[in-house]
Amino acid sequence: MSKKHGLEIMLKRLLGKDSREEQVVDGIRNHLRLLYDQCCLLVKLLKDEDVVLIERIMDIEREGDIIRRRVFSELFEGAFIPYMRPHLYRFVEICDRAMDTVEDVAKYYELAQVPSNLKEPAVSIAEMTSSMAELLLIAYDTFQKGKDLRDQMLAIRVYEKRIDDVDHTIRLEMKNISVTSFWEGWWLGELCRSLSLVSDIIEDAMDVLSLIQVSLR
């Protein structure tokens, strides 16, 4: 056992229980795991065009809402010092917004089918988003251990930049797509917008996580 780890265990025993904080920490981890699962399902949905997965994505979003409420309730009842609470609220809210946006993508997918020339870039964006969600989960575990988040942050920024590039390609391609009605065009536009928005939100979440770490040092 390392000296640092030994000190942490000693302090934990000395200072007493921290179950409320542990519940918040576990709740946020579960929330992030759900976000990652949701992103993986989105990749499968766009790749395999299996619409049954839409319902599953929506279920995960509801599970995420339940966890978010539980974490908020623990924070409201006094988990963590007041200095940290606003940052933690914000982090959970941003992650929840990411899950809502993934759900939006799934809903729009049900309404507007992705044209064949857009399928590949859309799948590419979904895959990169899924990698970003995984990185966020890893970053959270790294944050919990108090280690440096720079690697994960850099990787997330690189992915986000790539997604922006692919998103630009999609927008250029969309000019040539003919639609039969206003709604068909609008749904497709919203699908593409929501798809690239998830990565922006994950990047925001990563920034908040790094902010919490910096503010405690």
Next chain:
Amino acid sequence: MNPITHWLYLTGGVFMGWGLGANDSANIFGTGVASGLIRYRTAVLVTAIFVILGAMLEGRKCITTISDLTSLSPLFSFICLIAAALTIAVLTFYAIPASTSQAIVGSLMGIALQSGHHPDYRLLIKIVICWICTPIGGIIFSVLLFRILKLLFLDRVKSVTILNLLFTFGILITGTYGAYALGANNVANVTGVYVASGILPPFHAALIGGLSIAIGVLTYSKKTMMTVGKGIVPLDPFSAMITVFSEALTLHVFTQVGVPVSSSQAVVGAVVGIGFARDYRTINYRMFGKIAIGWICTPLAAGLLALSLLFAVRQLPELPYYCFF
């Protein structure tokens, strides 16, 4: 002495103690209460208990210094306290970090010069040096504690939940120590002059002084605690903890020297120290100017006010002599 007069004179000290408790308790748990880390009720109870404990166990060290500074009659001790209390009220209104220690010594000097009692100048020089050293002590302790505790805890404890526990208990422990140090150091400002005039023996002076500070904490500290606390809250929890710890340590060191000093100036010094330890560009150098103004204005104003009050009292020949002595 007439018992009614005796109690009348004591009201000055009790009032001074009440004001000191209501104001200076904010320097101890202000951050914790305003940020919601500690409940107000817990904070005031802990402060009241440890202020009394500090006053009883170590208050005598500073009481002796104040009583040795000059000899006084009971009436003069009463005037001293009233002049000091009024000075503090006016300077606090103008947001100058005034010190009760400086006010009481200033008024004592005013009275001593007027009544022809020569003060102990060597003791006075020692007191003035300690006043100047108070914010400097706050800065030094703050920088040292910041570096040491960062190395011991902040750099080694990585888990967010453990850090959270550390801050919660840290604020409580440092606050408790702060309350003890406040009682030990500042009780002399409240009842030290009564020992000089022979109204109270040192033990009773410590007890009454500690109790009156505790009453101030218990009855009227919420407003100042929230105001001061919210002003300090932008500090991160670790820095806030170090600030209170440094203030307590500064007060305790000067208690061992036997000189009552200002807790507010110790806190200001500690916050400046945090600025030095973290990033010197964040330091507001105008605060040094304000402290310097406080050093000059507080004893001067208290001394002049004490002289004026003494002059006013002497203009009342129709009052029976035994009312005052």
